[in-house]
Amino acid sequence: MTDLGAVIQVIAFDIFGTTVDWHTGVTEQVAAEARRQGVDLDAARFADDWRGRYLPSMERVNTGAAEWAHLDALHRKSLDELLAERGVAAAFDDAARRRLVHAWHRLPNWDDAAAGLARLRDRYVAAALSNGGFALLTHLVKAAALPFDCILSAELAHAYKPAPEPYLTTARLLDVRPDQVLMVACHRWDLDGARGAGLRTAFVERPGEKGPHRTADRAEEVTADLHATSFTDLADRLGC
Amino acid sequence: MTDLGAVIQVIAFDIFGTTVDWHTGVTEQVAAEARRQGVDLDAARFADDWRGRYLPSMERVNTGAAEWAHLDALHRKSLDELLAERGVAAAFDDAARRRLVHAWHRLPNWDDAAAGLARLRDRYVAAALSNGGFALLTHLVKAAALPFDCILSAELAHAYKPAPEPYLTTARLLDVRPDQVLMVACHRWDLDGARGAGLRTAFVERPGEKGPHRTADRAEEVTADLHATSFTDLADRLGC
Structure with a gap:
């Protein structure tokens, strides 16, 4: 070499x-936020599914199918979708979702x-x-x-x-x-x-x-x- | 506060x-380079005059009178002018001028x-x-x-x-x-x-x-x- x-x-x-x-960090923060909201959630699976939408969301930007957007905005969009699919959208208000998006910052x-x-x-x-x-x-x-x-x-x-x-x-x-x-x-x-x-x-x-x-x-x-x-x-x- | x-x-x-x-650092490096080339130069004055061309050269970029250029390129252009004005252009080859432009990097x-x-x-x-x-x-x-x-x-x-x-x-x-x-x-x-x-x-x-x-x-x-x-x-x- x-x-x-x-x-x-x-x-x-x-x-x-x-x-x-990222997996440990996001899982722990999702679990903590779910506990705070009194929601039962498999945090590790949630982290997997959230990260699973990462490459497709960026691919849409790179191909021109979507406008340039910050990763924070892409994370927020996929978070909103995931919470809705899990049927727990009502339990996470805007402040909770912002905290979750910020999980990727620490x-x-x-x-x-x-x-x-x-x-x-x-x-x-x-x-x-x-x-x-x-x-x-x-x-x-x-x-x-x-x-x-x-x-x-x-x-x-x-x-x-x-x-x-x-x-x-x-x-x-x-x-x-x-x-x-x-x-x-x-x-x-x-x-x-x-x-x-x-x-x-x-x-x-x-x-x-x-x-x-x-x-x-x-x-x-x-x-x-x-x-x-x-x-x-x-x-x-x-x-x- | x-x-x-x-x-x-x-x-x-x-x-x-x-x-x-910058003044001490550039002066010392100009003096060292001048010694290396066997040229008698007031390094502190040279540093002053070099820096004196800094704002005008960037102003030309900001007003659109010149294309965007890196500070390194602006420093090189003003260095070339100054060496010519001092009558010592022949003593500083391309390698010496590159070293001088890099004085601003350390x-x-x-x-x-x-x-x-x-x-x-x-x-x-x-x-x-x-x-x-x-x-x-x-x-x-x-x-x-x-x-x-x-x-x-x-x-x-x-x-x-x-x-x-x-x-x-x-x-x-x-x-x-x-x-x-x-x-x-x-x-x-x-x-x-x-x-x-x-x-x-x-x-x-x-x-x-x-x-x-x-x-x-x-x-x-x-x-x-x-x-x-x-x-x-x-x-x-x-x-x-």
Whole structure:
């Protein structure tokens, strides 16, 4: 991996699932809000179904079927639909729904994330690159004390990953060539998008990222320049 | 100042002069480069004249007289002009000129900057908001170990301060109203621009920011919601 480590200058990290444990964080906050409203809800399944609407909602933006909208707005729309389908719409007023949308703004790190980032950042520019909005990411990274050098967001490109624009915007804003950027993610679709835009790719396997009921992407199914099991393993492999 | 501290959610910090000592940093790097080339140059005066072309070059962009260009490109153009005027153009090849343009990417902090920022950041979102490009700012903030929550740049708005766009882009990306952003700068023109865009303003006096030969803006000449003598003084005044 010496060659790769010498070519890249920027490491762009996906956030939901890759850097933070969205499933645990959202499940806990949905469960707490349901208790507050006195509603019986399988919070883990609810989190699964909510996240399940994530890619289709962004796909509609990328294909032009829907106008650009913040991830917060997409989350709110899919939340409204899910609550109605569960037959519990009446139990969650606007304030409760806002709190739920904000669950995605405060999520727990994976154990290795901050330590691995700190090592990688010593040699490379470490950027957060997520489909989350700029404000969401700034708040999440701050609350989680993740040592990124800068926040980037699909919002800056007005297109969502895996469309090429967010990846190319990252290279342009950081004044490097696309192949000098290493995209780190636990999702095949993200790395396929990054590679299509000319970036280098690193898969970090996060077996628990989709919770107990669904299967995360596995290393053997994913094409990438580098495979790692954690951010600290990635730092090892890049010699940081 | 209790009211102001309760209203604002974001503090946006100007960088050159306000957070870092551009005059000392650029002077030292110009002097080193001139020595390397065997050229006799008054580095402090050269830094003054180079910086003196800063506002006019951005004004041409803001009025539409020139296309959008990165600060690096504007610095290079004014550097080329200055070297020609000094009669030393032949002594500085392309590589030397690139190094000089990069002098603006690595500048020393004012002594109070990191400590004040750390305190202010505990309560507010702390953003770098400069006319420097996104890459320049990311490198500068990283090298100087300044604890910002995010990097913003006039580049994201394709307009330079004091035009309203960079200030309004800051509020929009961080999902707050303009009057929830406090702009911190040592330049009257910056605070006038911020106020015109609806932001709140704090003047930090930096008597040495223009070096020994020119006079910095003084508190009594500047209209602002708050006046401070350092970032730690600003933290005191906001009760952080």
